[in-house]
Amino acid sequence: SQQGEEDPQALSIQEGENATMNCSYKTSINNLQWYRQNSGRGLVHLILIRSNEREKHSGRLRVTLDTSKKSSSLLITASRAADTASYFCATDAKGTGGFKTIFGAGTRLFVKA
């Protein structure tokens, strides 16, 4: 089963509005990361939040982490058409040889100009 699951699956907003995406996971984590994927491209790392952090900012991005609820949210403020992409949360799971990153199914964000 999926470790990270995003909500909503798709989100359509107007340029200038804020976009909030949520991620829930099942087991304990060391850190949680958010990635962006533009259509037809590879994933690009956006932000990493450690399990002992509650909030982190990077430019127009704000990430929160609630380990008691096993959930995280990504807020993009003052969205732009260029923010149109899929956004994935990723959590770590320890395997026998090392860590594996488990990605959620993603939220598809459409920002209309």
Place this chain on the structure above:
Amino acid sequence: DTAVSQTPKYLVTQMGNDKSIKCEQNLGHDTMYWYKQDSKKFLKIMFSYNNKELIINETVPNRFSPKSPDKAHLNLHINSLELGDSAVYFCASSPFNQRVQETQYFGPGTRLLVL
């Protein structure tokens, strides 16, 4: 000066064929990965190598065989291709850390279509 590169970008082939995808990273990372992204955009790890050694091997058919000639390269060979292998395959790399998962850097993907 691409950080993580993959070749080919597109691969169209017939069922039953054998094909390879190559990946190279110039970031000096010790760890490399192969992911498969299906048509619903679901991304799942297949393999992970650290300094040429296999460290993660998910439930992947034996038809998939990764090979790491050195820590900057991780290739993926697929035998007897099936329709269900059609997907986008991503290579990624990261520094190695025994305590936490580090940020990964992804290649542009190889779009495989099996006819």
